[in-house]
Amino acid sequence: MSVDPLGDPRRLLAPRPIALRVRDLRAGYRGVLALDGVSFDLPAGSLTALIGPNGAGKSTLFQALLGLLPLRGGQIEVGAGYLRGGARPFGYLPQSSALDLDFPVTVRDVVAMGRYARLGPVRRPTAHDWAVVDACLRQVGLAEFGERHISELSGGQRQRVLLARALAQEAPILLLDEPVSGVDTLSQQAVMAVLAELAARGTTILMATHDLALVSQRFDHVVCLNRRVIAQGPPEAVLTESVLNQTYHTRMVLVRVEGKLYALDTGSDD
Amino acid sequence: MPWIPDPMTSALGWLLAPLAFDFMRRAVLASVLVGAVCAVIGAFVVLKGLAFIGDALAHASFAGVAVALIARGNVYLGGALAAVFAALAIAFIGQRARVRADTAIGIVFVAMLAFGVLVMSRLRNYSASVFEFLFGNVLAVSADDLVLIVLGGALVVGTIVLLYKEFLFVTFDPVMAAGAGIPVAVYDTLLLVLLALTTTVAMRALGIILVAAMLVTPAATAFLYTRRLHHLMLLAVAIAVGCSILGLYLSFYGNFASGASIVLVSVLVFLGSLAVAPRLRGRAAVAALGRH
Numbered sequence: 001m002s003v004d005p006l007g008d009p010r011r012l013l014a015p016r017p018i019a020l021r022v023r024d025l026r027a028g029y030r031g032v033l034a035l036d037g038v039s040f041d042l043p044a045g046s047l048t049a050l051i052g053p054n055g056a057g058k059s060t061l062f063q064a065l066l067g068l069l070p071l072r073g074g075q076i077e078v079g080a081g082y083l084r085g086g087a088r089p090f091g092y093l094p095q096s097s098a099l100d101l102d103f104p105v106t107v108r109d110v111v112a113m114g115r116y117a118r119l120g121p122v123r124r125p126t127a128h129d130w131a132v133v134d135a136c137l138r139q140v141g142l143a144e145f146g147e148r149h150i151s152e153l154s155g156g157q158r159q160r161v162l163l164a165r166a167l168a169q170e171a172p173i174l175l176l177d178e179p180v181s182g183v184d185t186l187s188q189q190a191v192m193a194v195l196a197e198l199a200a201r202g203t204t205i206l207m208a209t210h211d212l213a214l215v216s217q218r219f220d221h222v223v224c225l226n227r228r229v230i231a232q233g234p235p236e237a238v239l240t241e242s243v244l245n246q247t248y249h250t251r252m253v254l255v256r257v258e259g260k261l262y263a264l265d266t267g268s269d270d
Numbered sequence: 271m272p273w274i275p276d277p278m279t280s281a282l283g284w285l286l287a288p289l290a291f292d293f294m295r296r297a298v299l300a301s302v303l304v305g306a307v308c309a310v311i312g313a314f315v316v317l318k319g320l321a322f323i324g325d326a327l328a329h330a331s332f333a334g335v336a337v338a339l340i341a342r343g344n345v346y347l348g349g350a351l352a353a354v355f356a357a358l359a360i361a362f363i364g365q366r367a368r369v370r371a372d373t374a375i376g377i378v379f380v381a382m383l384a385f386g387v388l389v390m391s392r393l394r395n396y397s398a399s400v401f402e403f404l405f406g407n408v409l410a411v412s413a414d415d416l417v418l419i420v421l422g423g424a425l426v427v428g429t430i431v432l433l434y435k436e437f438l439f440v441t442f443d444p445v446m447a448a449g450a451g452i453p454v455a456v457y458d459t460l461l462l463v464l465l466a467l468t469t470t471v472a473m474r475a476l477g478i479i480l481v482a483a484m485l486v487t488p489a490a491t492a493f494l495y496t497r498r499l500h501h502l503m504l505l506a507v508a509i510a511v512g513c514s515i516l517g518l519y520l521s522f523y524g525n526f527a528s529g530a531s532i533v534l535v536s537v538l539v540f541l542g543s544l545a546v547a548p549r550l551r552g553r554a555a556v557a558a559l560g561r562h
Contacts, residue, residue, distance in 0.1 A: 066449045092449035103317060103442050104493065104502045113439050117450035122432050149497040169450065 016043040018079050019173055019204035020065075025074035027064040033072065034060040036227045042173070042206060044079060047199040049215040049235070050208040052225035053248050058208040059095065061225065062175045066090055078173070088117065091171035093162050093179050101151040107161050108146040111136055114168030136164040139197075141190050156187025163191055167198075174198070176207040180214070192218050212239065216261035235261075288522045293409050297475075300411040300419055301518050301532060304475040305484060305510030307423040310430055311468050312489035312510075313503045314461055317441050322372065323360060323462065325482035326379035328469035330356030332386035332478055335403055340389055345403075346418050349473055353466035356382060361459040406477030406529035408518065415474050422471035426464045437461060438499055476529040483533040484510065491540045494547035513539055 020042040028034040034057040042048055050058050063069045065076060078089045091114070114136070115129040125133075137143050140160040150158065159179050166174055176195075180188045195205055196218065206223075209215060215222055215235055222238045224230040224247040231243045239261060244252045253264045288294040315324050334352025338345045356378060363374040393399055402410070411419075430437060439447040440457045448454045465485075472481045492505035517532030524531070 062449075067451075068448050088451050090449075092446060094443070094445045094449060098445065099443065100317075104497050104499050105438075105442060106498055109438075109498060110442075113435075113443065113446070114450070116435050116439050116447075117452055119435070121436055124435070165446070175449075 016045060018042065019044040019046075020079065020206075021075075021077040022065075023075045023077070025061075025064060025076065026072040027060060027069045027074075028072070029060070029069070034227065035064060038074070038225065038227075038229055040223045040229050040232050042204050043221065044204055045199055045202045046204055046221045047195055047219050048204075048206045048221040048223060049219040050206055050223050050225060051210070051212070051215060051247065052230075056226040056247075058225060059177055062092070062094075062177055062208070065175060066092060088169075089171060089173050091166040091169035091174045093166040093174070093176040095177045095181075099150070099158070103150070105150055106146065107137070107142065107148050107150060107153070108133055110150060110161055111146075111164045111168050114165040117169070132168055132170070133164075136167040137161075139167060139194055140164045154184065154187070156183040156190075159183050160187055160190060163194065167194075172202075173204045174206070176205065178208050178210070180209060180211065188214070212244075212263045213260050215239065217259070284523075285519075288519065293411075294518075294522065296411045296413065296416055297408040297518055297528065298515060300416055300475045301408050301514040301528070302511050303419050303423050304472045305488065305514035305532070306507045307426050307468055308472055308481070308484040309488040309492075309506035309510035310427050310503050311461075311464055312485040312487075313492075313499065313506060314430075314437060314441055315465070315485045316489040316493055317499075318461075320462075320465065321482060321486045323375060324465055324469065324485045326360065326375050327353045327356050327462070327466045328473075328478040328481040329379045330382040331466070331470055331473065332403060333382040333389070334386075335473070336386040336389035339393060339399065346415075346422075346470055346473070350422075350467060350470040352382060353470050354463055357462035357466040358459065361455075361462050364458075365455060402477070403473065404477050404479050405527060406473065406475055406480060408475040408528040408532075411474055419471050419475070422467055426468050426471070429460070429464055433457070433460075434500070476532065480529045480533045484536065487533070487536040487540045488513065491536070491543045494543050509539060510536065 018041045022041075023039050025035050025038040026033055034055075038057070038061065050061070052058055060069065064071060108130075111133045112125050112129065115125055115132065119125060119129065134143070134146065137146055140163050142157060142160055142164065145153065145157065145161075150161070153161065163176070163179055166176065174195075180191050183191070192214070195207070199205055199220075207219075216239055219235055221233070222235050223232045224238060224243055226247050226249070230247045231238045239254070241252055241254050244254070244263060248265075251266050253266055255262045255264060289298070315321055331349035331353035334348035334350070334355075335345045336348075337343070337352075338348025341348075359378055360371075360375050363369075363378075364371045387400065390396055390400055436452060436457050439450075439452055440454045444454050444458075468485070469478065469481045472484065476484055488506040488510035489502065491509050492502045496502040496505055513536035514532050517535040518528055520526065520535065521528040521531035
């Protein structure tokens with residue numbers, strides 16, 4: 001089922017070009033197809049939420065888009081004009097749980113890693129690269145934290161550092177794997193403000209999240225994933241009990257309080 | 271006869287007296303160079319948890335050394351070939367095997383060590399040769415050995431300096447590095463090959479059993495004091511150089527085995543640091559800074 005985004009007036013005035021088109025994507029690990037025929041479009045400059053239960057294939061989708069998994073079928077097309085000068089189209093923020101907090105790196109060192117791939121082997125970051133690093137740190141509100149060791153930050157600040165590193169890649173499409181999970185409200189708001197600003201300036205963003213209230217308020221596009229795409233479109237059209245129950249295989253009741261959407265899970269077994 | 275300072279009358283004499291001997295000058299140079307190379311690559315050994323693999327590569331090189339001795343070939347070349355073969359085997363196992371990687375590595379290196387002992391047992395002065403390669407004898411380093419140590423060490427350190435940012439990235443965050451398009455498996459394999467070369471370079475000075483200690487202890491000591499990778503490497507080099515010289519002098523005056531003496535000094539420095547090092551990192555530092 002695909003929900004047509006007729007409710008979005010911007011779409012009716014001028015249809016936005018497509019930044020990323022995925023068709024019938026099939027991929028997985030060790031014989032298990034985690035993605036079985038996934039198709040969706042990301043309009044250019046959209047802030048898109050990727051929702052679905054754990055194990056739905058969200059991280060696998062990111063890996064497949066980044067070329068880290070062999071595809072068993074399907075196509076990934078990046079919109080014309082997104083492959084300037086051979087630079088990679090995707091910036092990436094992996095789930096942060098695996099980071100070694102004892103590793104001897106400062107905040108600036110971590111953000112600078114976002115520049116490494118485009119520099120290529122052997123070449124050192126230039127003054128321009130460090131200027132980009134500092135600009136990205138300013139953007140996420142951590143300008144004065146550059147010389148800190150990564151263990152000297154809160155969890156939310158660390159997520160903003162990883163966001164700054166993804167920004168430093170200067171890619172037209174950002175893939176963010178749960179950047180606001182388990183993060184305090186202040187950091188969550190900081191992250192969302194940065195993303196809204198980026199989208200407004202034309203960056204296309206796909207962000208995995210579990211926070212449906214956040215999705216209903218701050219995103220203009222949603223992709224519901226559970227091995228395949230259950231629905232896609234603007235949140236007001238997609239976030240219905242029927243779609244969410246199909247996506248999460250559970251029975252949810254949606255409650256709207258002062259414009260905020262809350263999902264109450266009534267059919268959960270755990 | 272050249273003037274030999276009296277080691278008993280002054281500290282300067284204590285320092286200079288051993289250097290009157292050719293073999294001691296070569297030994298100091300060799301152990302300092304080997305210590306420095308081990309310290310640089312040791313940073314990655316400590317951060318990636320490769321201590322067991324480093325040990326395995328060193329032991330595996332023994333098979334090549336044994337074959338070279340029997341065939342009257344170059345022992346460095348033999349050791350290097352065997353260690354690089356083991357490194358590639360370990361990389362292959364780590365990337366595709368169905369058994370646990372440490373099990374497979376354990377079997378590979380024990381097999382190669384046993385094969386080396388088997389081959390070497392055909393030699394006439396078998397136990398002396400085995401002892402020398404297992405525990406090293408820096409006092410027996412020749413001028414040719416020194417040239418090989420310089421060339422091998424320069425290759426290892428030069429490669430790490432050139433590809434510093436790639437090794438940093440794939441060690442710190444392999445998932446993100448792969449996502450950014452860095453060929454992580456290539457750099458992981460290259461690091462193992464460099465580790466194999468390091469164990470070969472260090473063979474004469476430290477012996478294949480003690481190499482692992484110098485790969486780990488100076489870098490682990492520097493880890494306690496530093497918060498950036500290149501600072502860790504520089505401090506580890508300084509610690510390794512200091513420990514190598516002190517260990518060598520103690521072995522000279524105390525008539526101990528030189529490799530063991532160097533390793534024990536560096537372990538003592540590590541234990542001392544563990545007791546006094548500033549706690550720059552970890553939970554204590556986070557707690558002290560409070561929430562932001």
